Amino acid sequence: MSVNVSFFGNMPDGKEVRLFTIKNSNGIILQVITLGATLQALYTPDKYGRVNDITVGFDSLYGHLNFTDYQGKVVGRYANRIANGSFMMNGKKVQLTQNEKGKTCLHSAGEFSNAVWDAEPVGDNAVVLSYTSPDGASGFDGKMDAKVKYTLTEDNKVEIEYSAVSDKDTVINFTNHTYFNLSGSAMSDVLGHVLKLNAKKFTPTDEDSIPTGQLRSVFNTPFDFTNPTSIGKRIHDRDAQLVMCRGYDHNFCLDHVDGEADAVVYEPVSGRQLKVYTDLPGVQLYTGNFLDGTIIGKGGIPLIQHAGFCLETQYYPDTPNHPDFPQCTFKAGEEYKSKTTFEINVF
């Protein structure tokens, strides 16, 4: 195995963005860039041995800077939404940047995703990226040191390990926002991909995509992926939640079944399968609903609606305002640690 470091581009202020390329001996290639600690590309063989990139995003820095919908990016310090951009911490109101419709705080206003991280290779199959967020950034309390380690293993796993410590009490919720298309190109959408999600409940949302607080059973709804079902089978159902979000953009409450992946996605034409494992309580299934062909992705291909799917492992959205959800408040000096693994197979 090997890790190669090269130049990817320059930010508008001249700062260099680097590209890390890690290869294993089965022909899998993982690429990570220092802008947003982004998973830039993941090349994997299909059932005929043809190697393609199974992530949807941009070839160059230009795309990441001008068109991004968080393609491949790490999101922090709080991924997903916080209602009205505010919550109570130690009896005091914390007011965050309200970057979505002037109301909610989405993806912490992109702070970690738009930053150029420091990075260094580790051994022959990993890279560690680090970023320090200043006290008060996007309104959050505490200077935070964060690290993300990407490892590619010989058994075809991409492991993403997050760790972070703040010097004041704060909420912490990292994710990776990769859009996958297992066909190996964004020419076709992902509606034919077959998904199994070990989640008997999900968190329905209001019109601002904020959880209502209910943990709703998936049974007899289009949200039931407990048996393998194509993503497109019910995506156009006249279900109020689906219509409101133009598809799936919901947090599922993971059951964490022993010995099983939390999610499995299979693409029948290429034979590629992706398994997702996480220690976090939830995952956001987002089916690229807001892509509409106006932004141009890798290979000059316009990113059409549902060109990719995301499985963003996370604490539930708006957790700081829901005392009943699994909590993600960390004390000053207390370490946040979490791991998500993407495993690649072919059948």
Ligand code: GLA
């Ligand atoms: C998350 C959100 C979506 C959308 C994307 C980024 O998945 O839940 O609503 O904002 O990020 O485009």
